[in-house]
Amino acid sequence: MIPRYSRPEMVAIWTPESRFRIWFEIEAHATEALAELGVVPEAAAKALWDWWATNPAIDVPAIDAIEAVTKHDVIAFLTWVAEQVAAHSGEDWARFMHQGMTSSDVLDTCLAVQLARAADLLIADVDALLAVLERRAVEHKFTPTIGRSHGIHAEPVTFGLKLAQAHAEFARCRKRLVDAREEIATCAISGAVGTFANIDPRVEAYVAEKLGLAVEPVSTQVIPRDRHAMFFAVLGVVASSIERLAIEVRHLQRTEVLEAEEYFSPGQKGSSAMPHKRNPVLTENLTGLARLVRSAVTPAMENVALWHERDISHSSVERGIAPDATITLDFALARMTGVIDKLLVYPARMQKNLDRMGGLVHSQRVLLALTQAGVSREDSYRLVQRTAMKVWESDGALSLLELLKADPEVTAALSPAEIEDKFDLGYHFKHVDTIFDRVFGRDD
DSSP states (O other): OOGGGOOHHHHHHTSHHHHHHHHHHHHHHHHHHHHHTTSSOHHHHHHHHHHHHTOOOOOHHHHHHHHHHHSOHHHHHHHHHHHHHHHHHSSOGGGGTTTTOOHHHHHHHHHHHHHHHHHHHHHHHHHHHHHHHHHHHHHTTTOEEEEEETTEEEEEEEHHHHHHHHHHHHHHHHHHHHHHHHHHOEEOOOOGGGOOTTSOHHHHHHHHHHHTOEEOSOOSSSOOTHHHHHHHHHHHHHHHHHHHHHHHHHHHHSTTTOSEEOOOOTTOOSOSSOTTOOOOHHHHHHHHHHHHHHTTHHHHHHTTOOSTTOOSHHHHHHHHHHHHHHHHHHHHHHHHHHHHHHOEEOHHHHHHHHHTTTTGGGHHHHHHHHHHTTOOHHHHHHHHHHHHHHHHHTTTOSOHHHHHHTOHHHHTTSOHHHHHHTTOGGGGGTTHHHHHHHHHSSOO
């Protein structure tokens, strides 16, 4: 994570202060549950919360200094908290913290809280992107443009349909994020090797409820990492959807195409050498950020296989990929929303590109009309293709319509008026309303 590609709200989830505050809440809620069960004095839980009510600053350097000696982060934290509670209450009530618990109970439950909070922000990010995509799709619902396959002119579409497709894709991304959040948001307070030998399962249920988590059905001292693997895999899919849309914008902005381009703000410079340049820097950046998010997926998959009930080979990985992937994706979603919101769209250029190949985009309709007029499909394809290749080789200087009307084999089956009818651009858009209704749930 670097500040250039970060937003404050997501970064705040991953600060040491935030992590230690979640650790305290886990420990204090667990102590409170133990007190209700009569395992520890009620005064112990009260002392913890009384100190916490003073809203103490978390002294990260002091905790780090303790860890430099103990070589154990949770012990360092507990030691520091014990010192603070004793100083505040006058008694060593903090000795009742962490009763029957193991470090993973704190670390894994905390990570679940952080990932759930991160997912909430990402879902909100997708909602913002969906709103912009819908607005721009409706705006360009019937803006004609060329559809391409293999990068080659195919048949007409509308620019609104391109954006509607992206909306449908990100709607799926949203559902995946919601499901991933539900799967990752589990609490484990089960003690060493997950047997609850020294802590009652009711403590786990209590902490889970307080933190808005589900109870992990069975943990092997750690929460099973298949949950985390799925979470990061979903982040990778969302990143790939961002990249797909970013690449579309990059292609459309190429000088030879120039059907749409990123907003170019007053005073913006495109090149240090060439003053005329307007480069798709934002969407190129998004392509790179997508690669960074996807780089977390394989390590998350490899974290699933831990030794026996627990090892810590996953720990160093997650300390890196959890903040990096969520922070980067949060930034990327916001950047993509801005790109689409301000995207410059050029309908006249779209029409020019539609027309530049001499009507080749209508070849299929002529092919089908010939077959319906009694010509075999093989002969129909041959008749249309031989004329289409003349137009292709002329780079659109020739007209497919005029050449077909001058072809006696074609006019033997179709009248000039029937041929002309097959070059109606609006024909291709007769089901746009149906598609929009499927995507947005209504007609526009």
